[in-house]
Amino acid sequence: MAAYLSRLHHISLHVSNADKLAKTLVDKFRFNLFATRLSGRSRQLAFRKGAAVFVVNERPNQGGVEPQDITGEWAQDPRRVRVRSSQCNATRCLYDVSPHNAVDTVSNVCFEVEDVERSFRALSHLGCRFLVPPTTVEDEGGPVTYSVLKSIVGNVCHTLIDKTKYEGEFLPGFDVRVPDGGSGDEDPSCPITHFDHITYACPRKATHRAMSWYQELFGFRRFLIDSSDDVDEGFVINQEGIGLRLTAMEYWKCSEAGVLLPSADEREPDCKFVIAESLPKQGRNQVDTFLEQHRSPGIQHIGLYTKNIVSTAHAMAEAGVQFFSPPPAYYTEVGKQQEMEEAGHNPQMLAQHGILLDTDLHRGPLSPAASGERRRYLLQVFTKPIFAEDTFFLELIERKGATGFGEGNIKALWRSVQAYMENETGDSKEGAPGMLQTAQ
Template sequence: MSVKQLCYIGFHVPEKQQLAKNLVQKFGFELFAARVTAWSKQLALRRGAAVFVVNERLKAAREIPLMFSSSPYKDQIILYDADLEYAVSTASNICFEMENIPGISQSLQEQGCQMLIPPTNVADEGGCVTYAVVRSILGNINHTLLDRSQYCGPFLPGFHGVEGSSKDLKGAGEVTHFDHITYACPPGSSQEVLDWYKKCFGFQRFFVHQQDAAEGYSIQGAGMGLRLTAMHCNGSGLTQLDHDCKLVLAESLPQQRKNQVDTFLEQHGGAGIQHVALYTADIIRTAAAMAKSGANFVEPPLTYYNENGRAREIQLVGQDPDLLEHYGILLDSEVAGEGGNISPNPRGKQFLMQIFTKPLFAEDTFFLELIERCGAVGFGERNIRALWQAVQNYMDKQ
C-alpha cells in the first residue's frame, strides 16, 4: 500500500469565507480548476506542485429534499472528500495518490479502518479516476485515496479549468511543493498515530534532529514543553527526501503552561492539521512578495537576531543578517537530517530558513510556513524554539 505522492490538501470552510481569495491575492496561488453546483463550491489552487482544494458547502445544500437524503446523489455534494460539516474552518483532508484503490480499501477495512466513502469511479471527457476516503485515527483528519493514472483533464472529473485567476506577485521566489504537514495532537497520542500510518500506508520514522529519540524529540525550558515526532513516506516516483511526504506530530508535554498546541485543540475542537510548510527556493523573495501583497507573518522574539554569534552564523552561510531581520526570517545552521545525517550541499554549508504566517482563520488554528533548505533535511532546535516562541507571543497578545 505504497503512497505514490501527495496530491492535494483539502479545506472545509463556511460559505463566502475568504480563504481562496487570500491564497490567490496574498500568497500567489493560482486558481486553476473549479467545480460549482447549487450545493457546493470546490476550488483548486496551486503553486508549483503544492495544491490546495477549498471546499465550501453552500447554504442551499441544507435545503436538499429529504428524498435525496439516502441516495448517492447527496453524497456528491462534495466530490473527492467526506463532508463532515465541521464547526470551524479546518484543513482536514490529505489526498494520497495510490494504485488499486479497491484492494487498498478492502485491506484498510480488514484492519478496522473506517471507510467514509467506498471506492468510487468518476469520469468525464478527460478520462476516469477512482477514489475512496478513509478516516484517520486522529481528530477530523481523513485521507482521499486517489488513482488518476487514466485521467488527463485539468484536475479531476467534475472540475473545469480556470484561466487567468492568479495574482502575479512581483519578484516572488518559486514555491515548488509541500515540505511537511504538522498535526496538533493530544498529549501521549503520537506513538499510536505513528503506528497507524506505518500499518496503513507504510510510513516510517523520520528523525527531525540528531537528538531525536524513540519517543520523539522533546524541547523544554522557559515555559516551553513540546514533543515532535515525524514520519515520511518516500513515494515510488520520488527519489529525494526533500520531495517525499513528511508528517510531523506536535504534542504538549505535561506540567507546562498552556501553549499553541493546547490552543489549537481547544479552538479547533480536537486534533487536526496545525500548519503546512511550503518549500521555496528563495525564501527572502517569497516572503517579501507575500508581505507586500498583504500576508501577515509572526514576529520573531526581539532577542533572536542579537543573540551571541547569531549574526556571524548568518554571515558564514552567505546570508545578510539585516535582510533576514527585516523580513523576520529565522536561520539555523545546526540542522541534522534523517538518522542524524546531513545531505550534501554544493556550497559545503548546511542550513535552513523558516518563517510562519499568522493564522488564516478567525480561530488561532491553521497557518502556513515558508521554508528553504540548503542541504538540511531535518529541523534546527533553535529555529523550533524561536518559531514556537514567535507564534506563542502572537497568541498571548490575542
C-alpha cells in the same frame, strides 16, 4: 503495509466562506485558481502553486451531519459506484466528505494510489473506517477512481485516488480554467514548488497510536528530526517553560521512487508528516490552544517549500500576509549574525520579515570538512493564522542541504511568543501561541 502511496495529490480545506479564502490564497499567497466545480449548493475551488494544490470546499451549513461509516455494508455488497461527471450530486463534495466541524478546517490529505479497490479491501480488512466506497467519476479525459477513509487523528480524512487512466488536466467534475497570462506556475518573485511538511496537533500521549496507524497501513517510516530525537520518545523539549514533543514520519514508497519537481533536474523531497503534542507541567501552550479552538486534533500547519524565501516573503508581505516575527534580539544573538552571514544572508534582510535561519551541522553523511557542513541550513518564516480562530497557518521553508525542521529555533520562537502574549494581553488574538507550533 496495506496501501501503497504514489504521491500527495492535494490537500482539502472546508470553510464557511470560500470566496473570502479564495481571495486570500490568490491575492496574498499568490496561488492560482485553476479549476472549479460550481453546481447547486456545492462549491469546490482548486488552487495551485507549483506542485502544491489546495482544494477549497464551502461548507453548506454550520451544523452538518457527521459522515457515516460505510465499510461494513460495502463489504457485503461490493459494487462499484460509477458516474459521469455531469451526473455528480450537486450537493455533495467530490473526492471528499463534508466534515462535522463547527470551525473552518483543513481536513483531507489526498494521495494517489495505483489500485483504489485493492487498497479499500486491504484497509477494510485491517479495520479502517471508510466514508466513501470505491467510486469512479469520468469525463472525456477518462476515469478516476477514489475512496475516502477516516484517519485516527481528529477530523483528518484521506482520499485515495487512482488517476492512471485519466488524461485530463485535473479531475472529472471540475471545469479547468487558465488564469490570465497563462498557467501562472512560473512566478520568479514567489517560487513555491511543493508541500514540504504537514503538522498535526494531537492530545498528549496520542503520538504512538497515530504513528503505529500510519506505519501499519501506509508504510510510513520514522524520520529523526534531530540527533537528540529518540526513536521511541520523539524530539522532546521539556525545559525553560517549553513542553513540546515532535515526532516526524514519511511515506517510504515516495522516498525510494522519488517525485519529479516541475523544474527539470530536481527531485522533490517527501512531504513529511509531523505530530506535535504538549507535555504536562509546563503551562498552556500552542497545541492546547489549537485543540481548544479547533475542538479536535487536526492539521495545525502546512509548510510550503520555496526556492527563494526572501523574495517569497517580501512578495507576500507586500500583498498583505502577516508574518510572526521574533524579537529583534534574535538577529543579534552571539554567533547568530555570523551564522547568517556565513550562509550568505544579511541579518537585517532576514529580520525584515521575521525569517529564521538554522544550521544543520550534525545531519546526513559525515563530511571531511566542517566548512562543508556549515553550508547545510534552512530558512523558515511563519504566518499568523489564516482563519478566524488561532488554528491553521502556513509556513514558508527553504532548504539548503538541511533535512530537519529548524530545531535550533524552537526555544527562540517559544520565548518570543511568550513575550508577545505578555505585551499584547489586550489583543483579540490573545491565543497567539497558536502562531508558533510550526517551530519544529
